[in-house]
Amino acid sequence: MKFTIDKGNFIKVLQRIQGIVEKRNTMPILANVLIEANNNRINIMATDLEVFIKDSALAQVSENGSITINARKVFEIVKELPSDTIDFSTGKDDKVSLKAGKAKFNIMGLPSKDFPAFPAIDESRLQTIESDILKDMIDKTSFAVSTDETRYNINGFLLEKDDTTIRMVATDGHRLALIEKKDGKNMPTEEKEGVLLPRKGVMEMRKLLDEKEGNFQLGISQKSAIMKKDNAVISVRLLEGEFPDYKKVIPKDNDKDVVADKAMLLSSLKRVSILSTDKIKGVKFCFSDAKLTVSSSSPDIGEATEEVDIDYNREDIEIAFNARYFIDMLEALKEDKVRISLKDSLSPGLLRPDGSMDYTYIIMPMRL
Amino acid sequence: MKAPLIMHIDMNAFFASVEQRSNPELRGKPIAVIGSAKRTVVTTASYEARRFGVKTGMNKWEARKACPSLIFVIGDNQKYIDTSVRILAILKDFSPRIEAYSIDEAFVDISGTGSLFGSPETLAASIKDRIRKDLGLTCSIGIAPNKLLAKLASDMKKPDGLVIITEESKAALLRDLPVGELWGIGPKLTMHLGAMGIRTCGQLGAFPESILRERFGIIGERLKSMGQGMDASPIVPMGEEEEAKSVGHSTTLPADVSDKAVIRRYILKLSEMVGARARRHNLKGRKVSLTLRYPDFYTFSTQRTLPSYTNDTHSIYMTALNILEAQRLRSAVRLIGVSIFDIAKGSLQMPLFEEDRKKEKLLEVMDSLNMHFGEFTLTWGTIFEEYESEAGVISPAWRPSGVKMVNVK
Numbered sequence: 001m002k003f004t005i006d007k008g009n010f011i012k013v014l015q016r017i018q019g020i021v022e023k024r025n026t027m028p029i030l031a032n033v034l035i036e037a038n039n040n041r042i043n044i045m046a047t048d049l050e051v052f053i054k055d056s057a058l059a060q061v062s063e064n065g066s067i068t069i070n071a072r073k074v075f076e077i078v079k080e081l082p083s084d085t086i087d088f089s090t091g092k093d094d095k096v097s098l099k100a101g102k103a104k105f106n107i108m109g110l111p112s113k114d115f116p117a118f119p120a121i122d123e124s125r126l127q128t129i130e131s132d133i134l135k136d137m138i139d140k141t142s143f144a145v146s147t148d149e150t151r152y153n154i155n156g157f158l159l160e161k162d163d164t165t166i167r168m169v170a171t172d173g174h175r176l177a178l179i180e181k182k183d184g185k186n187m188p189t190e191e192k193e194g195v196l197l198p199r200k201g202v203m204e205m206r207k208l209l210d211e212k213e214g215n216f217q218l219g220i221s222q223k224s225a226i227m228k229k230d231n232a233v234i235s236v237r238l239l240e241g242e243f244p245d246y247k248k249v250i251p252k253d254n255d256k257d258v259v260a261d262k263a264m265l266l267s268s269l270k271r272v273s274i275l276s277t278d279k280i281k282g283v284k285f286c287f288s289d290a291k292l293t294v295s296s297s298s299p300d301i302g303e304a305t306e307e308v309d310i311d312y313n314r315e316d317i318e319i320a321f322n323a324r325y326f327i328d329m330l331e332a333l334k335e336d337k338v339r340i341s342l343k344d345s346l347s348p349g350l351l352r353p354d355g356s357m358d359y360t361y362i363i364m365p366m367r368l
Numbered sequence: 369m370k371a372p373l374i375m376h377i378d379m380n381a382f383f384a385s386v387e388q389r390s391n392p393e394l395r396g397k398p399i400a401v402i403g404s405a406k407r408t409v410v411t412t413a414s415y416e417a418r419r420f421g422v423k424t425g426m427n428k429w430e431a432r433k434a435c436p437s438l439i440f441v442i443g444d445n446q447k448y449i450d451t452s453v454r455i456l457a458i459l460k461d462f463s464p465r466i467e468a469y470s471i472d473e474a475f476v477d478i479s480g481t482g483s484l485f486g487s488p489e490t491l492a493a494s495i496k497d498r499i500r501k502d503l504g505l506t507c508s509i510g511i512a513p514n515k516l517l518a519k520l521a522s523d524m525k526k527p528d529g530l531v532i533i534t535e536e537s538k539a540a541l542l543r544d545l546p547v548g549e550l551w552g553i554g555p556k557l558t559m560h561l562g563a564m565g566i567r568t569c570g571q572l573g574a575f576p577e578s579i580l581r582e583r584f585g586i587i588g589e590r591l592k593s594m595g596q597g598m599d600a601s602p603i604v605p606m607g608e609e610e611e612a613k614s615v616g617h618s619t620t621l622p623a624d625v626s627d628k629a630v631i632r633r634y635i636l637k638l639s640e641m642v643g644a645r646a647r648r649h650n651l652k653g654r655k656v657s658l659t660l661r662y663p664d665f666y667t668f669s670t671q672r673t674l675p676s677y678t679n680d681t682h683s684i685y686m687t688a689l690n691i692l693e694a695q696r697l698r699s700a701v702r703l704i705g706v707s708i709f710d711i712a713k714g715s716l717q718m719p720l721f722e723e724d725r726k727k728e729k730l731l732e733v734m735d736s737l738n739m740h741f742g743e744f745t746l747t748w749g750t751i752f753e754e755y756e757s758e759a760g761v762i763s764p765a766w767r768p769s770g771v772k773m774v775n776v777k
Contacts, residue, residue: 282716282717320716364717
């Protein structure tokens, strides 16, 4: 195999796959990237067996072939090479040589036949989705995904579709974020109710959404979710497990509505939570007539209080929340006003953008 | 600063003596305390019974054979705990710096008490006197410059002994003392040391540290200084225990085990002990570690960080299991330890999902039942089988109050 490639193009495709290359040394070949040269393109692929990514770049190929080499090393080398074009070739015993200007690297590779195969893609299942919609859905839920590996059934996003709506839900057992988009006709899903997308795979998809604009292709099959844009393809193995019944935790009788200015509430919470006990950011919220008092205290450091103007005219409520959970949601919110619906100090609080039902966020309080 | 002076108090035949105090008919007779009616293993034998050769760990049949007139008494943990607390209260009159080491042993820092209570001999006599008068019990006392030697001293004369080891006398004493007599050197370690030609403390203290370290890892260094009668471990007075940095339990298995299913069961049991203790003190940890020690004393711990603080038995157990599953066992395992660390005061965060709240409630109920009726009254089905085969004996690591660390080394 032999090709010459523009340094910038090569860096771009190598960078994309860095996030999923296996760091743990279970299968040495998973630390490698597969490089395939064919018809003036090179195809690149990497996987941790959960997420598969492939991409391609233009190159002048003088000899077709394929090889796998250490993904991190080749990326580091290419970044530092002194000239704009790079000569890449393979020699005997899977040795790879990289030449640029006066620099020359020889790296040990592994044969490409040992590399896991990219899952087959059923092109008929792919349907178009606008990148902004998908981005918005991921950004408004991803912070709530549990990273507790012992709770694998919430280590990802629930993606659901019915006739008119697509829905994404994430939770860590203390809070839950749910976003719905009405324009569901384009969203392809399997016959089954919903699928569980693992966190890592979705975050890779999110990166790709940032890099490219316009419409993407998305498809869900029995085992995996596939996202495609031009030559870049991500395939993510679906999580198995049962996502908790989120409908049950959406409060139905929270009748005390508060409307607050998002930016003001957000900055107050960021200030006050500085003094909440370091690890668990508990902040006390006292809702009274047109006024919210947020306060925190840490026995070793001191205490903080701040008043925030709000729209509220019901009886006083005192309730404590983890400020982090509040801040996460407010930061993701695009609207200027947030509506907080409460019942009492021990029941979950419901947050929504004022005047809209599409985005729902539920936080369980802390005991006072 | 005054030279440190540590006293170790070891109650003589504690459980048996307490039984004899509370039932005059048993006094002066050979008795043996057993865990419960169903158990058959002797936990403590009175000195009268010991004269016939009755020993801790014998089963009923062996004990009866050694001493046909032996009286079996079913142990009453509450009685022992009450007595233990009263002993500590007496010690408190002599020094504020007391470490309750186990139910029948305590360390007392008596450095600089001379002007108040006289010489160490006088002080020891006063303490023995109080314990005898108030509780009718005898104890052996060891006094030395550190905990290691104080413990050794109290073991040297039983019952009702008093032995003082000084900086000057320790070398002569240790020279020919078998290593197994030292606190912390058990039969297996004695055997391993023996295989290296080390039989006495004198030999251990003179042995090249590098070889010990290579053989035993980090404990190697400590072994050498133990052989020299040196010990820097401080007295941790009651009420001054450090805010717990970790909550852990470990257990040396009755026999080396390589069956992962059995190891898993021990891990569940240890996880439950860790979880229950953490919950009792409203502590949560964000890191879980699993320690395994092999028969050759090769020991290693692996830890995993959780995204949130927990004291839930199930998540501790699952995390420890994940660690175990990622290991390839070198051989059979001799010791297993589970601990949580990176501790925070328990969060008051309530779970969102009904089933999680139920689980929390269940743990609460389970803990309060176990508080009332004793450890493992209510437990997980999986460990029941294993638990059945052990004696219902109060844990030697039992402490009267506070969060104590059971160190996993």
